[in-house]
Amino acid sequence: MILIKKYIPLALCFLFGVLTLGSYYVPTAASENYMEAMNQWENIVAGFAFLLGLFGLFYSHYNKITRKVDGWGYSLFVYIGFFMMVIPAILSEGKIMEGTTLTSIGWGYRFIYNALASTMFSVLAFYIVSTAYRAFRIKSAQAAVLFVAALIVILGKVPLGQMLWDTTLGWTGTQVSGIVQWLMDVPVVAGRRGIMMGLAIGGIVTGLKIIFGIERQYMGRD
Amino acid sequence: MKNFIEKLLKIDRRLIFLTLTLLLFIPIVRPLGLPNKNIGTEVKGLYDRIESLPPGSFILLSIDYDPGTRPELHPQAIAVLRHAFRKDLRVGMLTLIAGATGLVEELAERIPKDIAPDKVYGKDYVILPYQPNPAAVMTQVGMDLYKIYDTDRNGLPIKDMEVMKGIRNVKDMGLGICITGTALLDSWVALTGDRYKFPFAGGCTAVSQMGYAPYLQTGQLKGLMGGMKGAADYEGLIGHKEKGTSGIDALNLAHLMVIGLIVMANIMMLWLKYL
Amino acid sequence: MSETMMIFGGWVAAGLTIFLFSFLYKDNPFFKIAEHLFLGAGMGWVFQTVLFKTWIPKVWMPLTQAPYDFSVLIPALLGLSLVTQFFPKISWVSRYGFTFIMGYGSGLVIPLTISTDFLNQIGGTLTPFMVTSFAGNWLQLLNGSIIAVGFICVLFYFFFSVEHKGAVKKASTVGIYFLMLYFGAAFGNTVMGRFSLLYGRFDDLYKYSGGKYFYATHVILAVLVIYFIVDHFRTKKPAIEEEAA
Numbered sequence: 001m002i003l004i005k006k007y008i009p010l011a012l013c014f015l016f017g018v019l020t021l022g023s024y025y026v027p028t029a030a031s032e033n034y035m036e037a038m039n040q041w042e043n044i045v046a047g048f049a050f051l052l053g054l055f056g057l058f059y060s061h062y063n064k065i066t067r068k069v070d071g072w073g074y075s076l077f078v079y080i081g082f083f084m085m086v087i088p089a090i091l092s093e094g095k096i097m098e099g100t101t102l103t104s105i106g107w108g109y110r111f112i113y114n115a116l117a118s119t120m121f122s123v124l125a126f127y128i129v130s131t132a133y134r135a136f137r138i139k140s141a142q143a144a145v146l147f148v149a150a151l152i153v154i155l156g157k158v159p160l161g162q163m164l165w166d167t168t169l170g171w172t173g174t175q176v177s178g179i180v181q182w183l184m185d186v187p188v189v190a191g192r193r194g195i196m197m198g199l200a201i202g203g204i205v206t207g208l209k210i211i212f213g214i215e216r217q218y219m220g221r222d
Numbered sequence: 223m224k225n226f227i228e229k230l231l232k233i234d235r236r237l238i239f240l241t242l243t244l245l246l247f248i249p250i251v252r253p254l255g256l257p258n259k260n261i262g263t264e265v266k267g268l269y270d271r272i273e274s275l276p277p278g279s280f281i282l283l284s285i286d287y288d289p290g291t292r293p294e295l296h297p298q299a300i301a302v303l304r305h306a307f308r309k310d311l312r313v314g315m316l317t318l319i320a321g322a323t324g325l326v327e328e329l330a331e332r333i334p335k336d337i338a339p340d341k342v343y344g345k346d347y348v349i350l351p352y353q354p355n356p357a358a359v360m361t362q363v364g365m366d367l368y369k370i371y372d373t374d375r376n377g378l379p380i381k382d383m384e385v386m387k388g389i390r391n392v393k394d395m396g397l398g399i400c401i402t403g404t405a406l407l408d409s410w411v412a413l414t415g416d417r418y419k420f421p422f423a424g425g426c427t428a429v430s431q432m433g434y435a436p437y438l439q440t441g442q443l444k445g446l447m448g449g450m451k452g453a454a455d456y457e458g459l460i461g462h463k464e465k466g467t468s469g470i471d472a473l474n475l476a477h478l479m480v481i482g483l484i485v486m487a488n489i490m491m492l493w494l495k496y497l
Numbered sequence: 498m499s500e501t502m503m504i505f506g507g508w509v510a511a512g513l514t515i516f517l518f519s520f521l522y523k524d525n526p527f528f529k530i531a532e533h534l535f536l537g538a539g540m541g542w543v544f545q546t547v548l549f550k551t552w553i554p555k556v557w558m559p560l561t562q563a564p565y566d567f568s569v570l571i572p573a574l575l576g577l578s579l580v581t582q583f584f585p586k587i588s589w590v591s592r593y594g595f596t597f598i599m600g601y602g603s604g605l606v607i608p609l610t611i612s613t614d615f616l617n618q619i620g621g622t623l624t625p626f627m628v629t630s631f632a633g634n635w636l637q638l639l640n641g642s643i644i645a646v647g648f649i650c651v652l653f654y655f656f657f658s659v660e661h662k663g664a665v666k667k668a669s670t671v672g673i674y675f676l677m678l679y680f681g682a683a684f685g686n687t688v689m690g691r692f693s694l695l696y697g698r699f700d701d702l703y704k705y706s707g708g709k710y711f712y713a714t715h716v717i718l719a720v721l722v723i724y725f726i727v728d729h730f731r732t733k734k735p736a737i738e739e740e741a742a
Binding site: 004005006008009010012013014015016017018019020021022023024025038040041042043044045046047048049050051052053054055056057059071074075076077078079080081082083084085086089090093094105107108109110111112113114115116117118119120121122123124125126128132142143145146147148149150151152153154157158180182183184185186187188189190191192193194195196197198199200201203204206207208210211218219220 | 520
Binding site: 024032035036038039040042043045046047049050095096097100106109110113114115117118120121122125126128129130132133134136137138147151154155156157158159160161162163164175177178181184185188189192193196 | 231233235238239242254256257258259260262263264288289290291292293320321323324327328330331353354355357358359361362365366369370376417428431432433435436438439451470471473474475476477478479480481483484486487488491
């Protein structure tokens, strides 16, 4: 049984990994056919992957409802929200527009999902200001450098900031937008490239470990 | 004085929230009307790239953002579409984010309405359906896109559409653009841009803009619009001011507020420490 | 869609937006309802998109309509195998789906990472020095030198195989400053990004506050304010609020 449960999946991972890797370095008609087939298959597999999230969400809220934990009533709204999208979608056959008219699922997207999703993310703006006030303390030279870079970018991105710079520091002959551009073209490249290189090395090593079956946490426990 | 400063440092955060609300809302009701003058070179890079394409060239536009980042990225997409159609380029739109399908439809609704009323679906542009695996799509469009996109979003075969004439993969296209609030632009650069030597550009949120600086320096990205400022810059370049321009105008006061708060908090901290 | 439905939509959007914002004042049932609706609606949207854009055209139709293609059953079963994760006795079946994804993904990512994020970046660091004369190129050479020095110093900062002392420590300290410049610039941009998103919501609320929408924003906001006032007097002991950032 261990063969079916463990070794065959690992062998498949190795096989697909090596073939995909090889098809990059050996571009032949065969490798192109292999990649085309894999791309079509992977596209379908990925279409089922989100079920993990769906089942996880439903399972956790189902448990809250059945166990009547504090605030269990709110969990009902998870299901309400889900069916508020799915039922109109089925009625509209997944079409958001019918000609120039909005369908019921199109309406749901525009006035429910759109409002909820964009507001959820926009709330962060309040916390970034509050955190900047309460926690942004310039206690070292490094923090000062960070602050100066942030200050220049914040000023340089909006017209009022540029006007303020011109009024107070215009005599230096510099423009804040020019400094922002230089920051982005030079020191930011250096800083980001260092991080990028570290991530690249980590990614390559992890990829190789997965192909060779050394990294297998994603398989879960035996 | 010391007590007052300490109180001020521990001010109810809701007062800060209220101030921010007012400073963002007031310019919406009464715009300041300050001109957005300085255009970023990376935005100009994208503009010049599109400008240099001969009429009839094909642009692949990947709309990979959902409502969470819509205010920053939707104006970018509209500006690019407007420019591309003005240059008589063919456009193929697609998305790899499920949450973006509704926004793609909004663009589809606006094209005949006000972006490019003279352009015809199937002849000048096409909208491809959502696909769940970005890596598969990005690799496949480099080989034979019809193997993964056989129909448009409404189920009509695309191979015979006039807009797809002469197009089999990215080698037949002029430029790829991904507008996204995710890391999909990185993937496009690696899986399609670099691999198939396909010129690629992008639009991203302000949050991730700095992260693309190395790609711009190496030329892996031909241009980039970053956040609302990127959208405003592009609108300025094409001479059609919309939400990007009005948005950047509305951000003026709030930006100064953040600087003011950080400086004030640090002065108060120094006061408490040394005086 | 009728005009009435569009106006009703405006009310719904304004209501949900204000409900979510109400958390900024304090936690309340309206926020919690909207928050849970968001989870469900988000998942519902993805579900219907995948159903109509992947499952039906890419799996169902090839199996039920000519020209038949039964090979789609293989990826479909591999995809479905992922769900066995939730059933401990047969959860091992999901390994087939996962290994298929991981093998393909790793094989794809390795060469591209080597090319895009490794070799190209080294190339990009060297490119500014590929000039034939100093004259006219001094600025490019200066900026190229700053990038090269900064890049190497940042690498030193992340290099833990040698002890950070002496020249290595100095180099890694310089690296920290470059990182701070990057993080500072990123923070500045983040501020703009977050404000942009908030602007988007406020812009919509402003739209829904017009006469065309029968002042939806004003009415809903007023109702919520009344709720908070009533709630304030109704609650004998106000809950101690957590001080968040």
